[in-house]
Amino acid sequence: MLIRVPRGWETPEREATPEEVYRSRRRFLQGAGVGMAGFGLAALGLGRVLDPFAADPPGIANLPALAAARNPKYKVERPVTSERIVAGFNNFYEFSTDKGEVARLAERFRSRPWEIEVRGEVEKPRRLDVDELIRQMPLEERVYRLRCVEAWSVVVPWIGFPLAKFVEWARPKSSARYLRMVSFNRPGEAVGQRTQPWYPWPYYEGLRMAEATNELALLVVGSYGHRLPNQNGAPLRLIVPWKYGFKSIKSIVRFEFTREQPKNFWNVVAPEEYDFYANVNPAVPHPRWSQATEKDVATGRRLPTQPYNGYAEFVSHLYR
Ligand code: MTE
Numbered sequence: 001m002l003i004r005v006p007r008g009w010e011t012p013e014r015e016a017t018p019e020e021v022y023r024s025r026r027r028f029l030q031g032a033g034v035g036m037a038g039f040g041l042a043a044l045g046l047g048r049v050l051d052p053f054a055a056d057p058p059g060i061a062n063l064p065a066l067a068a069a070r071n072p073k074y075k076v077e078r079p080v081t082s083e084r085i086v087a088g089f090n091n092f093y094e095f096s097t098d099k100g101e102v103a104r105l106a107e108r109f110r111s112r113p114w115e116i117e118v119r120g121e122v123e124k125p126r127r128l129d130v131d132e133l134i135r136q137m138p139l140e141e142r143v144y145r146l147r148c149v150e151a152w153s154v155v156v157p158w159i160g161f162p163l164a165k166f167v168e169w170a171r172p173k174s175s176a177r178y179l180r181m182v183s184f185n186r187p188g189e190a191v192g193q194r195t196q197p198w199y200p201w202p203y204y205e206g207l208r209m210a211e212a213t214n215e216l217a218l219l220v221v222g223s224y225g226h227r228l229p230n231q232n233g234a235p236l237r238l239i240v241p242w243k244y245g246f247k248s249i250k251s252i253v254r255f256e257f258t259r260e261q262p263k264n265f266w267n268v269v270a271p272e273e274y275d276f277y278a279n280v281n282p283a284v285p286h287p288r289w290s291q292a293t294e295k296d297v298a299t300g301r302r303l304p305t306q307p308y309n310g311y312a313e314f315v316s317h318l319y320r
Contacts, residue, residue: 057088057103059229066222068139068159074216076143076310081154081298083224089297090231091148092250093199094183094190103231109189111234111251120256121176130235134221136169137161142218147280147309149244153294158239159222164213166255172209176257179212181205181238183251199269205249206262206276207240208318216241216314219252242308242315244278279319280309 060083090102095109116133119125138161147153167179185202187193193201211217218239221228228234233250240247246266256262266274273287282292282305293302308315 056084057231058107059103059231060087060224060226063226063229065226066139066159067225068141068222070141070143070157074142074144076145076155078145078155078296078303079298080143080157081296085297086154086156086223087229087231089154091150091245092231092233093192093196094201094203094251095192095231097192097196103229105191106230109186109230109234111230114235115253116236117254118170118256119254120180120258121173122257123171123173130221133166133169133236134161137165137219139221144216144218144239144241145309146239146241146245146248147294147305149246149274149278149286149291151289151291151294151305152297153303154297157224158218158220159225159228160218160220160239162215163217163219163238164215166219167209167213170255170257172257175259177209178258178260178262179207179209180254180256180258180262181207181249181252182254182256183249184253200265202253203249203265204262205238205247205264206258207247208261210318211240211315214315214318216311242279242311244274244280246274247278277319279315280305281307283307 088103089099091099092102092106095102095105112130114130115127116130117125117127139159140161141157141159143155143157145153145155163179172179181204183203184190185193187201193199207217218241220233220237220239221235223229223232228237230251233248236252237250238248238252247264261276264274264276267276280291285291291305294305295302306312
């Protein structure tokens with residue numbers, strides 16, 4: 001029997017990806033200024049930041065507008081990253097491991113209608129349409145840093161509502177100690193689920209209740225003033241900005257309140273590489289690479305990684 005060993009983010013792409021895909025990704029990254037030329041220019045301080053994408057990625061042209069006032073409390077000292085990058089450079093393994101291909105492969109994914117299930121340690125398990133949930137929640141815009149465990153980062157204006165509001169609405173019992181979240185499993189529409197059957201689909205994540213109800217944890221339904229595009233996790237995703245990006249699960253279909261600590265996808269795939277907490281920490285290197293710095297995808301510049309991705313004042317007390 002042929003056993004495919006699952007791979008994390010550690011495998012060089014040329015070993016992991018078919019040649020043609022790898023080449024198109026290289027062209028993409030060179031165009032994106034993420035290749036060496038881009039870094040060189042930025043490092044020389046030529047002072048000109050080019051918008052690296054020649055055209056909008058698929059899937060963002062006709063999204064319904066979504067208005068929400070920006071919450072000024074959450075400040076980021078770097079400029080907001082262009083949407084062409086945030087919607088054109090994605091990790092979403094259900095579609096592809098090739099960041100430049102996700103938008104195209106996710107374009108026809110049906111992210112509406114979309115049913116959400118709430119179950120486990122709650123007073124009343126229920127199912128409801130995502131838009132019915134969104135109508136009951138207070139929407140706001142928050143500009144947050146997003147830091148991937150692969151050591152790249154972007155700054156995004158998300159639109160959503162505090163996960164704490166959702167938890168309140170869901171009425172968990174006092175026995176609920178964790179919140180488990182699960183993504184869709186639709187290999188017919190998500191080509192990456194078909195072609196990478198060795199992954200334990202669907203994608204799943206979890207938080208301790210104190211993390212889920214921390215003010216920073218956001219359930220996101222929009223970005224850049226419109227509904228969330230498929231490639232960024234439509235119709236509903238999590239953003240926990242003090243943790244590595246893999247905790248910020250996309251396209252959630254189920255919320256389950258549990259007594260025991262749930263497993264998370266990447267920890268199951270490669271336990272020695274990805275843990276449950278996954279808090280951004282420059283002092284703890286990933287087994288295969290340093291986390292001391294990160295690459296701003298927009299400029300190619302290397303920046304020092306900040307503890308908790310710059311959000312220590314909000315969350316460090318959770319981990320004493
Ligand atoms: N959620 C699902 N369902 N599938 C994924 O592959 N990738 C994670 C996270 N959420 C992922 C996911 C990783 S590794 C990162 S860095 C972020 O999504 C990327 O979010 P973005 O593409 O919107 O920047």
